[in-house]
Amino acid sequence: MKEEIFISGRNIPNIDPSLEVWHFPISLYLFLGGLAAGIMVFAALVTILKKEKQFQATVKQAMLVVPIALSVGLAALFYDLTHKLYVWRLYTTIRIESPMSWGAWVLLIITFISIFWVFSYFTEMFPKWDWKYDFIKKWEAFFIKNRKPMALAMLPLAIILGVYTGILLSAFNARPLWNNAILGPLFLVSGLSTGAAVILLLSKHHYEQSMISKIDLFLIILEIFLIIHMLMGMYAGSEVQLEALNLIFGGPYTVMFFVFVVILGLIFPALLEGVELMGYKIPIAIPAILILMGGLVFRMVMVEAGQITRYLY
């Protein structure tokens, strides 16, 4: 039996022969959103647990990365819109059914919280800086006093942001590669792991490094487990899911997924971190940069490959 389908009169840009509606900026945004969410979860946790003194890079330098990452992510997202002048429409309504709608709101709120957070630590980070005006200093004192409430708000919002980067994709049942319930938790864990990698890169204290490194090792193992879980779910799925699975099992995304994401982005850095924790000297930057690379490539694979998958009829 051989089946052939011809479509007459259709060659729409970005739709035929397969979707190319979301491009690299979306992958970049999902990566930066997850990374920012990861850093914020750690910063909020150590603040709530009153461990800021031991985790200086987590609450200061790494948090400085967050508003930058979120702004670049938002800019990338905006760049990929095709009807840009109407972007304000996102903020005239909240639609619970649409992950993009509540995700956009969470993103807006958490960007402001992260800016206030950095503001509250700014003179501590840069002692020579002077705000000059008294009213700014009053605000600074206010935010310094309210770091704990900020952390309490940031923790759940950051977790929502991390999960949202996955749910954004998994909400589309028309794209079988994305349409699995594990994608939300998987992207959250991946985001936490990339956030930890940023902290590792910026931290100068041994205690902080080894604690974050231990947590990161656990996160990577969890992420590998979740990826196996996702692949098993698709393997046991229907024809459309099997076809989606074929893209990363022998199809055009096999090398990208298994070499760059699973081996170089997860297994190898996990081994390096493990060996480092056992006492051998390994520059922490190597596993950290590999994790960041793996996180970005993972999102690129998911966004690009997902758009190839579709229903068969």
Next chain:
Amino acid sequence: MRYAMVIDTLKCVGCSDCVVACQTENNVPEGYCRDWVTETVTGAYPTVELELKSERCNHCDNAPCVRTCPTGASHIVEGGVVLVTPDECIGCGACIESCPYDARFQHPEGYVDKCTFCHHRLEKGQLPACVSVCPTKCMYFGDLDDPKSEVSQLLKTRTQKVLAPESGTKPNVYYLT
């Protein structure tokens, strides 16, 4: 009122007149189309089967595009017709990703465009452009809530299918087989 389109695949000759009529009626930009014709060949010679179908937005009851739209630009109006308000659309592409029929596209002006069941014609009591021009009269349009309508009668008497029912969209374009 529940609008539905019924297309007789046994009568369709694949002339693509529906495509041209739609492009003309709706000012669809060059290189784009809101409806299209598929030719599906199955089997091996000499037992070969050919099916011709005019496809478009299915105006689903459970429309994933309306669900995933972050601004509410995609919405359902009276009669179950799924429409896009250009002034509310930000061009994020979520609805395009969510459509199992790939029926939506980004208009060169930025907003998302698709079949409207010729809503502007329905308001005047006219048929959609594609239906009105079909030379073999293989396309029918009407109200499923009215048991006496032509579409209700056809669906009662003929074997039929909808596209990708497993996607859970509850489409409103039916194909007689």
